[in-house]
Amino acid sequence: xxxxxxxxxxxxxxxxxxxxxxxxxxxxxxxxxxxxxxxxxxxxxxxxxxxxxxxxxxxxxxxxxxxxxxxxxxxxxxxxxxxxxxxxxxxxxxxxxxxxxxxxxxxxxxxxxxxxxxxxxxxxxxxxxxxxxxxxxxxxxxxxxxxxxxxxxxxxxxxxxxxxxxxxxxxxxxxxxxxxxxxxxxxxxxxxxxxxxxxxxxxxxxxxxxxxxxxxxxxxxxxxxxxxxxxxxxxxxxxxxxxxxxxxxxxxxxxxxxxxxxxxxxxxxxxxxxxxxxxxxxxx
Amino acid sequence: xxxxxxxxxxxxxxxxxxxxxxxxxxxxxxxxxxxxxxxxxxxxxxxxxxxxxxxxxxxxxxxxxxxxxxxxxxxxxxxxxxxxxxxxxxxxxxxxxxxxxxxxxxxxxxxxxxxxxxxxxxxxxxxxxxxxxxxxxxxxxxxxxxxxxxxxxxxxxxxxxxxxxxxxxxxxxxxxxxxxxxxxxxxxxxxxxxxxxxxxxxxxxxxxxxxxxxxxxxxxxxxxxxxxxxxxxxxxxxxxxxxxxxxxxxxxxxxxxxxxxxxxxxxxxxxxxxxxxxxxxxxx
Numbered sequence: 001x002x003x004x005x006x007x008x009x010x011x012x013x014x015x016x017x018x019x020x021x022x023x024x025x026x027x028x029x030x031x032x033x034x035x036x037x038x039x040x041x042x043x044x045x046x047x048x049x050x051x052x053x054x055x056x057x058x059x060x061x062x063x064x065x066x067x068x069x070x071x072x073x074x075x076x077x078x079x080x081x082x083x084x085x086x087x088x089x090x091x092x093x094x095x096x097x098x099x100x101x102x103x104x105x106x107x108x109x110x111x112x113x114x115x116x117x118x119x120x121x122x123x124x125x126x127x128x129x130x131x132x133x134x135x136x137x138x139x140x141x142x143x144x145x146x147x148x149x150x151x152x153x154x155x156x157x158x159x160x161x162x163x164x165x166x167x168x169x170x171x172x173x174x175x176x177x178x179x180x181x182x183x184x185x186x187x188x189x190x191x192x193x194x195x196x197x198x199x200x201x202x203x204x205x206x207x208x209x210x211x212x213x214x215x216x217x218x219x220x221x222x223x224x225x226x227x228x229x230x231x232x233x234x235x236x237x238x239x240x241x242x243x244x245x246x247x248x249x250x251x252x253x254x255x256x257x258x259x260x261x262x263x264x265x266x267x268x269x270x271x272x273x274x275x276x277x278x279x280x281x282x283x284x
Numbered sequence: 285x286x287x288x289x290x291x292x293x294x295x296x297x298x299x300x301x302x303x304x305x306x307x308x309x310x311x312x313x314x315x316x317x318x319x320x321x322x323x324x325x326x327x328x329x330x331x332x333x334x335x336x337x338x339x340x341x342x343x344x345x346x347x348x349x350x351x352x353x354x355x356x357x358x359x360x361x362x363x364x365x366x367x368x369x370x371x372x373x374x375x376x377x378x379x380x381x382x383x384x385x386x387x388x389x390x391x392x393x394x395x396x397x398x399x400x401x402x403x404x405x406x407x408x409x410x411x412x413x414x415x416x417x418x419x420x421x422x423x424x425x426x427x428x429x430x431x432x433x434x435x436x437x438x439x440x441x442x443x444x445x446x447x448x449x450x451x452x453x454x455x456x457x458x459x460x461x462x463x464x465x466x467x468x469x470x471x472x473x474x475x476x477x478x479x480x481x482x483x484x485x486x487x488x489x490x491x492x493x494x495x496x497x498x499x500x501x502x503x504x505x506x507x508x509x510x511x512x513x514x515x516x517x518x519x520x521x522x523x524x525x526x527x528x529x530x531x532x533x534x535x536x537x538x539x540x541x542x543x544x545x546x547x548x549x550x551x552x553x554x555x556x557x558x559x560x561x562x563x564x565x566x567x568x
Contacts, residue, residue: 106417122408122411123407123408123409123411123412123415124406124407124408124411125407125411126410126411126412126414126415127406127407127408127409127410127411127412127413127414128407128410128411129411129414130410130411130413130414130451130455130456130459131407131410131451132451133390156474157474157475157476158476159476159477159481165462167414167415167416171414171459171462172414174458174470175414175455178449178455178470178472181472181474183469183470183471183472183474183475183476183481184469184470185467185468185469185470186458186462186467186468186469187467188462188465188467190440190441190465190467191441191467192441192442192443192467193443197443197467
């Protein structure tokens with residue numbers, strides 16, 4: 001029976017670390033500031049934004065929220081970002097995705113100053129992730145790495161199979177695993193023999209977006225199974241992994257909810273702290 | 285016995301395509317311009333730069349070469365780049381690597397304007413490669429993809445194993461393969477069971493930097509073997525693949541020299557053409 005990896009616990013430890021460092025920064029008169037922009041009233045986005053605000057308060061950050069109506073124009077949204085880019089008290093800017101369809105997400109991401117792009121979605125920050133010399137970590141994949149570290153799970157030399165190739169999870173997760181010396185395989189909807197490949201994984205990362213996609217017959221005995229999926233069915237959350245059956249084969253497993261999900265906000269706090277340090281030329 | 289993939293032939297076809305498009309641009313009064321900077325007198329770099337100049341002449345580009353002495357300072361090098369960044373007749377800027385040790389390669393790369401960075405080495409261009417929405421292709425991996433296309437070798441759904449994780453070849457090659465729907469595994473010096481993994485490859489890309497590293501027992505019958513290695517031993521060039529023995533098992537194989545090497549310059553020409561089109565707002 002697998003040990004459950006507790007994302008709330010690990011995220012709390014990350015936030016504690018950020019809070020401790022923030023307290024020290026405040027002694028120097030510096031308060032990290034995060035601005036969160038939300039457009040429209042998607043209920044899931046609303047929950048995420050509220051959680052981010054709470055986390056900011058908990059670690060001692062200054063935070064602002066901009067709630068813009070569904071019919072906000074690109075011009076209006078970009079003008080909000082422009083002001084935030086120029087403000088010295090704002091270290092990080094985050095625009096909650098997805099945006100309403102009439103808005104150009106990539107153009108919005110590109111508008112955020114690279115040194116305030118704490119989601120690390122802009123090309124320059126994505127490039128740094130691939131090169132391996134980054135200021136900001138991609139939040140969700142970095143959360144996965146932090147959990148592996150917390151549970152002392154070795155990554156170097158292991159075979160990590162990532163199912164899913166999104167820009168937010170799959171690809172950057174592959175890069176972070178690679179930088180930690182894992183051998184990495186990236187699978188996706190066009191992969192042949194998916195089951196056989198997954199069965200070779202020491203660490204299996206599921207980022208598919210289909211509830212219960214990863215079944216026990218796809219998992220090697222003793223594998224570490226990381227479930228990045230968040231699938232809402234009838235108001236309930238399900239991961240990409242058929243938890244009950246996979247739990248019996250894996251050595252470690254992340255539940256949904258309470259696994260990778262809570263980690264993301266912890267890493268966002270860490271990136272915002274890093275942004276504040278960079279803006280004030282404070283060494284790590 | 286494998287069919288040999290002829291990089292000179294495929295590169296010639298790429299250059300012909302670029303030359304044809306350049307002729308059309310010239311009718312509109314536009315001549316793509318490439319500036320190549322070389323610092324010091326590394327003989328291999330000298331050969332590469334000469335080949336790039338020749339290729340520019342062949343496709344009809346305007347080109348300039350800046351030969352700076354070994355003891356050039358960062359300040360001097362950056363001031364050359366600054367002028368080139370501002371010139372309207374220069375569409376692409378390339379600084380031949382490696383640079384002498386006292387110069388900061390990343391800072392030099394970062395100094396080149398993103399829209400003139402035809403090597404696609406800057407973080408913003410690397411990020412676009414990972415995101416999959418690029419202006420400039422990474423030259424060597426793009427050369428590999430072009431050869432596969434030329435020889436009608438299917439990539440979608442195939443298992444591509446890349447040995448090597450450099451920023452110039454391994455990682456971007458993995459991304460281009462992924463965008464073409466291959467399942468991709470990235471191996472490196474810390475990989476366990478390298479031989480077993482390589483034997484599962486439909487397409488094996490060797491970018492290791494060790495002569496004869498890939499032996500026949502690492503190759504599946506009928507695999508496509510792409511050799512990106514350029515190893516100089518006693519003045520002679522060797523690839524990363526033990527060609528004579530692997531040739532007997534593979535279905536297609538690239539020789540060294542005459543395989544991937546010549547492709548790189550073709551792709552550089554293509555990127556420079558693309559830069560010129562972008563600078564003059566000409567649609568593809």
